[in-house]
Amino acid sequence: MTTSLTIPVSLLPEDGRFGSGPSKIRPEQVAALEAGGRTLLGTSHRQPPVKHLVASIREGLAAFFSMPDDYEIALGNGGASAFWEVACASLINRRAAFGCYGSFSRKFAQSAENAPFLETPVIYESEPGTCRVPDLTDDVDAYCWAHDETSTGVEAPIRRVPGSAEQGALTLIDATSAAGALRVDVRETDAYYFSPQKAFGADGGLWVAVLSPAAVERAESVERSAKLPGARRWVPPFLSLTTALSNSRKDQTLNTPAVATLIMMENQVRWLNDNGGMAWATARCAKSASLLYDWAERSDYATPFVKDPTIRSHSVVTVDLDDSVNAAQVVALLRENGIVDTFAYRKLGRNQLRVGVFPSVEPSDVAALTQCVDYVVEHL
Numbered sequence: 567m568t569t570s571l572t573i574p575v576s577l578l579p580e581d582g583r584f585g586s587g588p589s590k591i592r593p594e595q596v597a598a599l600e601a602g603g604r605t606l607l608g609t610s611h612r613q614p615p616v617k618h619l620v621a622s623i624r625e626g627l628a629a630f631f632s633m634p635d636d637y638e639i640a641l642g643n644g645g646a647s648a649f650w651e652v653a654c655a656s657l658i659n660r661r662a663a664f665g666c667y668g669s670f671s672r673k674f675a676q677s678a679e680n681a682p683f684l685e686t687p688v689i690y691e692s693e694p695g696t697c698r699v700p701d702l703t704d705d706v707d708a709y710c711w712a713h714d715e716t717s718t719g720v721e722a723p724i725r726r727v728p729g730s731a732e733q734g735a736l737t738l739i740d741a742t743s744a745a746g747a748l749r750v751d752v753r754e755t756d757a758y759y760f761s762p763q764k765a766f767g768a769d770g771g772l773w774v775a776v777l778s779p780a781a782v783e784r785a786e787s788v789e790r791s792a793k794l795p796g797a798r799r800w801v802p803p804f805l806s807l808t809t810a811l812s813n814s815r816k817d818q819t820l821n822t823p824a825v826a827t828l829i830m831m832e833n834q835v836r837w838l839n840d841n842g843g844m845a846w847a848t849a850r851c852a853k854s855a856s857l858l859y860d861w862a863e864r865s866d867y868a869t870p871f872v873k874d875p876t877i878r879s880h881s882v883v884t885v886d887l888d889d890s891v892n893a894a895q896v897v898a899l900l901r902e903n904g905i906v907d908t909f910a911y912r913k914l915g916r917n918q919l920r921v922g923v924f925p926s927v928e929p930s931d932v933a934a935l936t937q938c939v940d941y942v943v944e945h946l
């Protein structure tokens with residue numbers, strides 16, 4: 567078994583970071599950290615320099631998503647995983663329906679299953695590599711699914727379940743590996759939430775949510791009823807969406823955020839908007855993704871894992887390798903050459919490569935990656 571291999575320098579990408587999150591952070595974002603080394607890092611998040619950063623992120627995202635005037639951006643600590651608990655505490659009234667087609671879409675459903683004050687959720691499930699959006703369901707007040715299922719590389723449609731708005735139900739979309747990379751009309755959602763360590767190329771630790779007026783109203787009424795005598799629901803301040811909103815409106819967070827994450831995210835949002843916003847970012851990711859899918863279609867040892875081309879993700883690309891090629895070995899040899907984090911989602915258990923092609927990744931580097939994989943496989 568080949569345990570060591572040197573890929574010719576002429577084939578290597580300029581930057582070898584292809585993780586699906588954490589993902590590549592551009593050098594300009596790191597330079598922004600250095601530039602803010604004395605004025606931002608190590609200073610209060612309740613004073614103007616850091617509050618201006620948060621304001622710039624909120625305004626920049628509103629522009630990026632062409633957000634309707636009555637929507638707003640909230641943020642808090644804890645990442646998308648924390649937002650699942652925020653949604654259970656503050657957004658789902660009694661019962662939610664979930665589309666589950668991989669680890670991430672399943673995890674939010676599990677949170678709702680475990681919340682003692684919620685009724686057992688209705689789960690619409692399908693096999694990894696496919697997609698299942700929930701159907702219209704009686705007595706449901708929230709519909710939940712993931713725009714991009716990061717564990718499998720499936721991109722789901724984002725359109726309200728027909729009849730759900732008339733029912734007064736909310737649409738809550740996990741956009742963690744989608745926001746910034748995939749096209750969306752946020753008017754089809756009530757909460758479009760994500761963490762910054764994927765397409766926004768920052769560090770983890772924050773959640774950000776684009777919220778509709780209906781979501782804000784829902785949080786207010788759920789939290790009001792939780793204060794009534796005999797209420798079974800407990801909304802800890804850390805999971806209170808109304809508390810997060812009142813802080814966000816002041817360009818702050820409830821508790822101390824990682825200022826470095828804010829600096830890198832602010833830089834990325836400005837970079838995306840300066841280059842042409844959502845249209846530019848989504849076209850760039852689509853191009854990178856098609857380089858990989860086309861290569862896999864042509865290859866005699868690789869195949870796109872997602873069979874239906876209409877749901878193949880443009881931000882996280884999954885490619886199965888033939889049984890004769892050991893993907894773990896390929897991943898290890900790539901890493902030895904500075905090409906990192908191309909492994910499959912562990913619990914999926916497939917002989918697979920998974921590649922994050924977020925906006926920060928150069929399409930030319932994706933093309934180089936395909937050549938490097940070919941080189942490694944030829945020399946196994």
Ligand SMILES: *Cc1c(COP(=O)(O)O)cnc(C)c1O
Binds near residue numbers: 644743
């Ligand atoms: C990465 C990811 C998460 C988890 O994000 P954290 O910031 O680690 O909580 C949730 N959902 C999806 C779709 C993801 O890709």
